[in-house]
Amino acid sequence: MTKKSLQTTLIHTDYVAPQGFDAFPSAIHHASTVLFKDVASMRSGEWKDKNAYTYGLHGTPTTFTLEARLAEIEGGNHCLLAPSGLAAIAMVDLALLKSGDDVLLPENVYNPNRELGRWLSADFGITARYYDPLVGAGIAELIQPNTKLVWTEAPGSVSMEVPDLRAICAAAKEKGVLVALDNTWSAGIALRAFDLGVDIVMQALTKYQSGGSDVLMGAVITREKALIDRIAMAHMRLGMGVSADDAWLVMRGLPTMKLRFDAHDAAARKVAAWLKNRPEIAKVLHPAFEDCPGHEHFKRDFTGAGGLFSVMFDARYTEAQTDRFVDALDLFGIGYSWGGANSLVMPYRIQGMRRNWPDAGILVRFNIGLEDTDDLIADLEQAFGKL
Ligand SMILES: *Cc1c(COP(=O)(O)O)cnc(C)c1O
Numbered sequence: 413m414t415k416k417s418l419q420t421t422l423i424h425t426d427y428v429a430p431q432g433f434d435a436f437p438s439a440i441h442h443a444s445t446v447l448f449k450d451v452a453s454m455r456s457g458e459w460k461d462k463n464a465y466t467y468g469l470h471g472t473p474t475t476f477t478l479e480a481r482l483a484e485i486e487g488g489n490h491c492l493l494a495p496s497g498l499a500a501i502a503m504v505d506l507a508l509l510k511s512g513d514d515v516l517l518p519e520n521v522y523n524p525n526r527e528l529g530r531w532l533s534a535d536f537g538i539t540a541r542y543y544d545p546l547v548g549a550g551i552a553e554l555i556q557p558n559t560k561l562v563w564t565e566a567p568g569s570v571s572m573e574v575p576d577l578r579a580i581c582a583a584a585k586e587k588g589v590l591v592a593l594d595n596t597w598s599a600g601i602a603l604r605a606f607d608l609g610v611d612i613v614m615q616a617l618t619k620y621q622s623g624g625s626d627v628l629m630g631a632v633i634t635r636e637k638a639l640i641d642r643i644a645m646a647h648m649r650l651g652m653g654v655s656a657d658d659a660w661l662v663m664r665g666l667p668t669m670k671l672r673f674d675a676h677d678a679a680a681r682k683v684a685a686w687l688k689n690r691p692e693i694a695k696v697l698h699p700a701f702e703d704c705p706g707h708e709h710f711k712r713d714f715t716g717a718g719g720l721f722s723v724m725f726d727a728r729y730t731e732a733q734t735d736r737f738v739d740a741l742d743l744f745g746i747g748y749s750w751g752g753a754n755s756l757v758m759p760y761r762i763q764g765m766r767r768n769w770p771d772a773g774i775l776v777r778f779n780i781g782l783e784d785t786d787d788l789i790a791d792l793e794q795a796f797g798k799l
Contacts (some may be wrong), residue, residue, distance in 0.1 A: 414538070422594060440660045441472040460644050469653040478618055478659045482621070486600040486613050488633040490640035492647045493654045497596060497616025498524050500630030504592055505561070505614055505717065507646035512536035514559040518545040518575065519766055520568025522594055529692060546706055548576035552583040559587075562656060564610070565594040566713075568707065570760050571769075572697040572722055574706030581609025590639075596620075599751075601673050602716035606635050612643075619751030623665040623672050627658045672753075672782065676719030679788070680780035684721050685791050692796055694773055695724040719780040720750050722760075727772035733799050734774040736760060740795035743783055750779035755788055 416424060448454035457464030462476055471479075479491035494500035495524040505528060509515055517529050519542045529540030543554055545568045555562075560583050567574045577593065584591045592612040593605050599620035605613045615621065617629040634640045646652075652782035684698045695703045698721035710717075725734050738746060744757040756779040763769050780788065 421616070438474060438477050438660065438663055440656045441474045442656045443472050444468040446472070451645070457554070459648070460641055464501050465622055468728060469651060470648065472656060474656045474659045474663075475654060477661050480615075482600070482615065482631050483633050486595070486633045486668070487604055487606045487635075488613060491631050491633045492640065492643060492652070493526075494630040494632065494647070494652045495618075496628045497522075497526075497594075497614070497618055497630035499652060500614045500616070500632050501525050501594070502528055503646050503650060504614060504632055505532060505651055506650065507643040508561050508590060509536075509538050512558060514539045514541065514556050515561045515563065516540075516551065516554055516559060517542050517563045518565055518568055519543065519562060520545045520571045520573055522569040522596075523765070524531065525563065525565075527666045545571075545573040545575050547681060549579040549583050551580050552587065555584065555587045555589055561591050562589055562591045563594070564591060565597075566605075567597060567699050567704070567710070570722060570775065571762060571766060572699060572704055574699045574704065574709040574714075576709050577605070577608045577610065585609060590648065595720060597720060598716070599669060599673055599718065599765070600713060600720065601670055602677075608713060611636070611639060617662050620669055620673055620676075621662050621665055621751075623669065623751060624661065624755070625749065625752030625754065627661045629654055629658055629662055659742060673716060673718055675782055676751075676780060679782070679785045680717065680719040680721055680778070682785045683774050683778070683780050683788055683792070684723075687723055687792070690796065691797060692726055692729065693723050694726045694771065696777075697722040697724065703742050714735075718751075720777070721780075722775050722777040724771050725774045725776065729774065729799060731759075731761075731774055734776060737795045738776065739799050740798040741791055742794075743788055743791045744778070752779075753782040754783035755779060755783055 446467055457466050459466040459470040475493055483489055483491040494503055533540045564575055566577055581591050590611045593610040595605050595613045596616040596619050596700040614632040615631045617631055632643055684696050687693050688696045697704050700717050738757055738759050741757055744755045747756050750756055758777045760775045762775040
C-alpha cells in the first residue's frame, strides 16, 4: 500500500490475522456495510439466496448461522430472524396478506397478535376473524374464498387450550390456505410442526432459545423456498435487522436448550400436580393434565411441555385475594415473558379476554423456572396462607 498519513493509518491497516483460527463459539460479525471483493461480485450477489453478503440488514455469517441452526432444530429448511417474536408475526402478516384478504386467528392467540389483527381490520382493509381454538376440522366452515392465512398457537397463550393442528392443517390444505403456527411454547423441541402440516413456524427466541431473559428476537421458519421468499420480501422492505450480539446470545443458549426445557418441564409438572391438590385451585390448565381443554391433542402430538401453565382459582376467591396471593410470592417475579431461569407469575382477567369463558374465578399463569421445586412449593404454600 502507498505511504499513509497518521490519520489514514488510524483507519486502514495492512495487517491480516493468520488463517486457521477455530473455536466452538461462532464469531460475531458486526456490520452495516458489507465489503465486496470487486464490482462484479457486488453486481452478481442475490441477497435472497443467502449465498452472498450484500448489506448488514440482509445477513452476516452470524445471522445466517443462527438462521440455519434454527431451521434445522425445527425440522424446516429456511429461516428469517426478526427483532422480536411480535415482529416475526407482523412480518408474516404483511408478507402474505393484502387489502381484501381474510385471516383467521384463534381466540386464545398471543394478545399482541390479536391486536395486530384488529389493526389490519381497522386500517388495512383486511378482515381478521377469531375462531374457537378447539374448532378442529370445523375450521373448514370458516374459510372463505378470500381467506389466505390461518394462525394457530399450540397451546394458546394464557388459557392453554391445545388445538387439533392435524385437523386444522388438513382442512386448510384442502382449501389452499396457509397455516402459521406460533410454536414458542414448545421451543421447536416438543412439537414437530411441519410433520403435522404446518406451513410457517414462528418462534419467540426471547423465551427458551435465549433462556437468559436478556434478549428479544423472533424467527420465521418454512420448508418451502417459495414461501420464505415471499416473507423475505417483507423482511427486506420492513428493514427487519437483528444485532450480531443478540444473535450470538441466542446461539449461546442453543446447546443447553433441551436440558433447560426438560428441567422446566419436570419442575412445572411437579408444581402443577401439587397445585392440583390444593382446595384453593379449581383447575390446572397444563396441557399434560386432563383438566386442560385439548389434552388429547397434547398426548397425540407433543413429546414435552416446558415450564408454562395456568391455574383457575376457585370462584369463591375475589381478585383482591388472589392479588394478595401473587404479591405474597417471594421466589416468583411478577412479569411477562418466560423461558428464563427465574420463576414468574401473572394474574389475568380471562373473562374479559375470551368470549364464552366457562368458569368464574381468577386465572393465574406460572412460568416455572429452574429453582428447586421444594422451595417453589414452600413459597406457594406460604402465599396461600395470605389469601
Ligand atoms: C413472547 C411471545 C411472543 C412474542 O415474543 P417477543 O419477542 O416478546 O415479541 C409471541 N408469542 C408467544 C406465544 C409468546 O410467548
